[in-house]
Amino acid sequence: MNSFAQGKLEPALDSTVARGIDCILRQDYGRADSLFCDVINRYPNHPAGFLYQAAVMQAYTIDFDVPIEREKFDSLLTCGRNAASRVSSPWREYFLGTADGYEAYERVESGDWLGGVRKGMASVSEFEELVEKDSSFYDAYVGIGTYYYWSSRKTAFLRWLPFVKDNRELGIRMLRVGAEHSEYNRFTAMSALISIYLDAENYQQAEEWSRRGLNSYPENRVFLWGFATALDRRNHFSDAIPAYANLLKNILDVQAPHPYNEIVCRLNLVKSMLAAGDTTSFKDHLGKILSYEKIVFPKNLRSRAQAKFEETRILLSAIEKKRAAVK
Numbered sequence: 594m595n596s597f598a599q600g601k602l603e604p605a606l607d608s609t610v611a612r613g614i615d616c617i618l619r620q621d622y623g624r625a626d627s628l629f630c631d632v633i634n635r636y637p638n639h640p641a642g643f644l645y646q647a648a649v650m651q652a653y654t655i656d657f658d659v660p661i662e663r664e665k666f667d668s669l670l671t672c673g674r675n676a677a678s679r680v681s682s683p684w685r686e687y688f689l690g691t692a693d694g695y696e697a698y699e700r701v702e703s704g705d706w707l708g709g710v711r712k713g714m715a716s717v718s719e720f721e722e723l724v725e726k727d728s729s730f731y732d733a734y735v736g737i738g739t740y741y742y743w744s745s746r747k748t749a750f751l752r753w754l755p756f757v758k759d760n761r762e763l764g765i766r767m768l769r770v771g772a773e774h775s776e777y778n779r780f781t782a783m784s785a786l787i788s789i790y791l792d793a794e795n796y797q798q799a800e801e802w803s804r805r806g807l808n809s810y811p812e813n814r815v816f817l818w819g820f821a822t823a824l825d826r827r828n829h830f831s832d833a834i835p836a837y838a839n840l841l842k843n844i845l846d847v848q849a850p851h852p853y854n855e856i857v858c859r860l861n862l863v864k865s866m867l868a869a870g871d872t873t874s875f876k877d878h879l880g881k882i883l884s885y886e887k888i889v890f891p892k893n894l895r896s897r898a899q900a901k902f903e904e905t906r907i908l909l910s911a912i913e914k915k916r917a918a919v920k
Contacts, residue, residue: 601776602641602684605635606632606635606636606639606641609628609631609632609635610629610632610641610645610777611777612628613625613628613629613632613645613649614645614777614780616628617648617649617652618780618809618810618813619810619812619813620652620656620812620813620814620847622649622652622653622656625645625649625652626646626649629641629642629645629646629649630642630646632645633646637676638676638679639676639680640672640673640674640676640677640680640684640688640692641688643669643670643672643673643676644669644670644673644677644688644691644692644695646669647666647669647670647673647692647695648695650662650665650666650669651666651695651698651699655815656814656815657849657850657851657854658851658853658854658891658893658894659850659851659891660891660892660893661699661702663699663703666695666699667696670692670695670696673688673691673692674688674689674692676688677689677692682723682726683723683726683727683730686719686720686722686723686733687719687720687723687730687732687733689719690715690716690717690718690719690720690723690733690736691716691736692716693712693713693715693716693719694712694713694716694736694739694740696712697709697710697711697712697713697715697716700712710744713740713744714740716736716740717736717737717740717741720733720734720736720737721733721737724737731770731771731773731774731775731776731778732771732775732776732777732778734767734768734770734771734775734782735767735768735771735772735775735778735781735782735785736778737764737767738763738764738765738766738767738768738770738771738782738785739764739768739785740764741760741761741763741764741767742760742761742764742765742768742785742789743764743789744760745758745759745760745761745764746761746792761793764789765786765789768782768785768786768789769782769786772786772802772805780806780809780810783802783805783806783816784806784815784816784819786798786799786802787799787802787803787806787815787816787819787823788819790802790823791819791822791823791826794826796823796826796827797823797827799819799822799823799826800819800820800823800824800827802819803816803817803819803820803823804820806819807820812843814840814843814844814854817836817839817840817843818840820836821833821836821837821839821840821858821861822861824836825837825861825864825865828868830865830866830868830869831869833861833865834862834865834866834869834871837858837861837862837865838862840858841855841858841859841862844858851888851890851891851894852885852888853890853894853897853898853901855885856882856885856898856901856902857901859878859879859881859882860878860879860882860901860904860905860908862878863875863878863879863908864908867912872912875912876909879905879908879909882901882902882905883902883905883906883909885898885902886902
């Protein structure tokens, strides 16, 4: 094995990238974008600024459930790839894999599943080449582990074929290593583990990794969502209530472009309250949800929002019937 043991980016670049990543995790997207614009200006021939600015865009769209500005996003990926092809190993493979990973996610989100799979395979190929040269390049583990789990999860119906492997456990192991040891992707790995453990119905581990994320970033909505959801699904409703309430306060404190996340949070909070026998303020929350029915949501959310309104009406009707029966 030819080893070039992973280090950090050069000190000045590393410092700015680290501050930008910290801003993303604090969900201060404007400040993060400014920092990575500065990286582009100071290092126009390096891929880091372009690709991390794309990461800011992607984090914002995930956080607020809005469509990404695809033309700008694709332009940043193109610039990042061009710059990455000119840097030396290990960063060439790492940043090329990163660019393909970002594009893979967006293709899947936009409904281009086949294109997403192809880009995901290209991303993993770059990361695997990197790890073959040096098994201590832990940032690459995060991309590989995420792909291994979800690709195996989505092809579970083909598991009877001899050439279709189940790499879910290997993916989880690689993500755990990345969460412990990577330089730049530690919290990305934690976020991926939370989603995976929720999907696998291992709610105790989802709660544990959410707590670990919140220890460093107590206001991060990804970790707040994971924490409340894990408690809810463990039927720890008395603990889920304050967790959802804390998340709701956080959501209301930011200028979200639409109230979909607020709707989901309020509905989950009410269901946890009712499961715990608390009927003190459910009407306020359900009424607030229904007050948003005339809002025009982004196209990708319209059917989901309508389903939440219908669920809210059914829940409100059931509660009122139950109360009337008691009287």
